[in-house]
Amino acid sequence: MTPSLFTSGALLFFSSALPVLAAGATDHQVTYNTVEIGEVSLFYREAGPKSAPTLLLLHGFPSSSHMFRNLIPELAETYHVIAPDYPGFGQSSAPDAEGYDYDFATLAATIIEFTETLELSNYTLFMQDFGGPVGFRMALANPDRVDGIIIQNATIHAQGWNPDIVSQFAPFWGNRTVETEAPLRGFFAPETTRWQYTQGATLAERINPDAWVHDQAGLDRPGNHDIQLEYLWNYQDNVAQYPEWQSYLAEHQPDTLIVWGRNDPFFLTDGVSAIQELVPAADVHLFDAGHFALETHVAEISAAIHDFMSR
Template structure:
């Protein structure tokens, strides 16, 4: 079932949410900021909520970091243990030189798996946005027993979920990587593109904080980071090659799934949502009049739907 959610309906729903599952626990809703060494790479992560509560693992997208969850974490932490890491090359995590770390998605997923193991996260509900999709889906494929639930926010794993105009930019680069085909991808790292990713398709301008793209751009502009990002973008073709395998795995598992999606996304189309609904017919879907980073404008509405989903 698909719902188009408004602020008014979210407010009404929030009044009827059941009491927190861990009402007797002293809640630690304040976010803490931490680092841990994972296979020689310093990984930064945000953490909040009671550690004896079920865990929600938040996997961010490009070109952001755990910063994108800054409004969501305090809401979920009222009842749940929330963990949001930064990938190598993003946010406050280390960014080793491109010749010192394999900036491909298989390695990234392994780093995130080892991160969860270090923190003792044996089970979790997984929130995937953008890059979080290919990272999270590899984690699910490798350790399906750890998955308690799935939340998908503007992360596609179907070819039909891509905007054809974006495919036209990536295809030459993937087919023959050289200075000419790399040039359009370098524009993905430019300040005006980073801001555009947040503004495009977003309808609530007064909720859109410039802090988001300024924070992201500061990370992109770190010395050597262009090479890091180009490696990730080059390797993204391996994700596309794995789509069928991931679809088969999810089709087999049929996890409890919530889809919260900005329907004006300039990268990933509504056809991607429809493909997931076909694959996971029991998935609950809520569409928002928002862009790729729907949390920037609809964090209240999305957190309400997530809390109801987790309570069920």
């Protein structure tokens, strides 16, 4: 008779081994959570030991915490990693644009309250695209909470903008009409979303198409174009805040890491040079990548983050 696998010895082995495996996987296993902040439900990804230094990952347009799906596992064995979705993005709630303030001051205040709700007393900020205006507002409001900053394709200088992009925003900011809105609504088209990922990406074969498909699904939700248009309209306030954020860097000299896709069609490397002038000790890594450099260079960027955080 063939011995059964489930002998008392085998059962003893599995009952003792499985809890050990589960316990070992707990700290760096990504969890998916929602918390109520004011009138919105914020979705966030979390991983890593809560006793470790915290990395707060702030995403860009038109993505969500989904853009960090490959980075989080690279960091979570060593650090406490949290990545929220903004209101109107990803899995977070999206109140009607007519009844909610989709501006960056409100967004930053919401993320500050989010960190307080999760009892995050200190954190290193990772800021990409929209994450820059959010993160710098947070740093200005509570500089003592910021252990360091990581900037990935998020400019705080006018010279960091591609003039071709500026020419599309300027008429809209100067006089908001149906006609001046039209070029901005083009940013919500499927071909534009894909272009944001592929333009300037020399290792395009590394880009998972799920990235732009996921983002487009969010943009195509009923009412979401109006939400995003409010954010883009308010972006002019970010430009007005640039001098304050520049002063923050010059005055506080935070530990700074710059990981940048040098072929970004939106934000030029002139913006990197301008930050280096403010923070001469900044650690700078330029990659042959586009706006979403994590899609093609996550291993290289995570290595730079580990080196930066260990110092």
